[in-house]
Amino acid sequence: MSFLFLKNRDLNRKKNKKIALQFLKDFRRKLHYRRDLLDEAKVKKILDYLQKLESAIRSPQQNLEAVLNDGEKLYRSIFTESKWSGFKENIEVLFVALVVALAIRAYFLQPFKIPTDSMKPTLYGIQVSARNEQPPHLLRRILDFCILGKSYHNLSLKRGGILEKIEGKKFLFFEYSKLTFESGESAVLWTSPHLLEYKLGIRPGMTFEPKMNVLNFEVETGDQVLVNKFIYHFRFPKRGEVIVFKTTGIEGIESNLRLQGIEGSQYYIKRCVGIAGDVLQIRPPYLSINGSITAPNPMMAKIESQKEGYQGYVILPNQQYLVDPSETYTVPPLSLWAMGDNSPDSLDSRFWGPVPMQNIVGTGFIVYWPFSKRWGIIR
Structure with a gap:
């Protein structure tokens, strides 16, 4: 027997051993995945073969290639693959991914869209501005939307007249408004009726x-944020944290929503500026907490600085609580005091009182879209 023959045989042996180890791993995974669908006789056949394959891998005397060929025949005879098998496996993978995504949303991270400017300039709601020039070309519009969340809208009329009604409709995931005029003319704008009414x-x-x-x-579009729903299972919110909460049972909010034609509870986002037991006063531009106007954290100090777009904490007409600098309010047990960073343009606890702890969903964690200067961790 020549040296070259022995060398080639050793190389083939190493190659077959590598293939055999991978085949053993794949066969075991398939058995684990399909075991509940197989009868005992087939399971025994597979287990006997796997034992034989393990022995062949360890023993240099056995013909590993022949054992692999036997295994391939056994695999094909038991796990007959239909033309739909690949499609079925993809559906199963998608289903598992969906379940995982729903679990993450339910227990860990939930997406939330900033609807208003009450947290500006920390977080921006939907911004609408008039244009004089025509919308840019299609590629620019696509890039602007993907990167900045910006969309362009234009309405031209041939007959015009009195606007009869605005109907909200949906196409797939996209909301649009159908405008009908008494002249019989109709038009479509790819934006919500609520935006047309309250922004324009x-x-x-x-x-x-x-x-x-x-x-x-x-x-x-308003900033899209992820809300950390996990953290408050282990501790209470702190002063200065951005919180998301449900409006359930807060009558001052829900009565105002009903006037806008919005039924049911909504999600709000504000900054927690007071916790249970805190004695609060508004002494513009400061929020006094327990007799001190020293901000408890850097973010609230930034708001009170009246710089970089922040305007401090103010007293507004018609607010129901802390209506003058001499009035105090003690936050009740199991409650928080929530205010917007854009204090002159925020409906918050000054109007509808404290937020019950049971309503808290989580803390604002990160702005994930659009990719503006606010993208990243929320402070």
């Missing part, structure tokens, strides 16, 4: 001229 002031009964660019505006 467009309501039925208004008259529109028949011309180009009756409406020409751009919309920047």
Whole structure:
């Protein structure tokens, strides 16, 4: 027997051993995955073969290639693959991924969209601004939306007239508004009726001229954040943390929502500025906590500095609590005091009182989209 033959045989042996180890691993995984669908006789056949394969891998005297060939025949005879098997496995993987995603959303991280400017400039709600020029070309519009969450809207009318109704509709995941005029003309804008009414002031009964660019505006979507739902299972919220809570049972909020035609509880996002037992006063631009105007954390100090777009804490007309600098309020047990960073333009605990701890969903963790200067960890 030549040296070259022995060398080639050793190389083939090493190669077959590597293949055999992978085959052993794959066969075991398949058995684990399908065992509950196999009868005892087939399970015994597989276990006997796996034992034989392990022995062949360890023993240099056995013909590993022949054992692998036997295993391939056994595998094909037991695990017959239909033409739909790949599709079924993909569906199973997608199902598992969906279950995991729902579990994460339920117990760990939940996406949330900032609807208003009450947390500005920390977090931005939906921004609408008028335009004089035509929308940019298609590629630019796609990039602007993907990166900055910016969309462009334009309405031109041939007949115009009195706006009869605005209907909210959906196409797949996209919301749009259908505008119908008394002249019989109708038009579509790819934005919500709520935005048209409360951001642009467009309501039925208004008259529109028949011309180009009756409406020409751009919309920047509100910041999309992930809410950490896990952390408050282990500790209470702290002063200065951004919190998300449900409006359930807070009548001052829900009565105002009903006036806007919104039924049911909503999610709000504010900053926790007071915890149970704190004695609060508003002494513009400061929020006094337990007699001290020294901010308990850097973020609240930044708000009170009246710099970088922050305007401090103020007293607004018609607020129900802390209506003048001499008034104090003690946060009740199992409650928090929540205020917006944009104090002059925020409906918060000054109007509807404390937030019950049972309503707290979690803390604002990260802005994940759009990719603006606010992208990243929420302070």
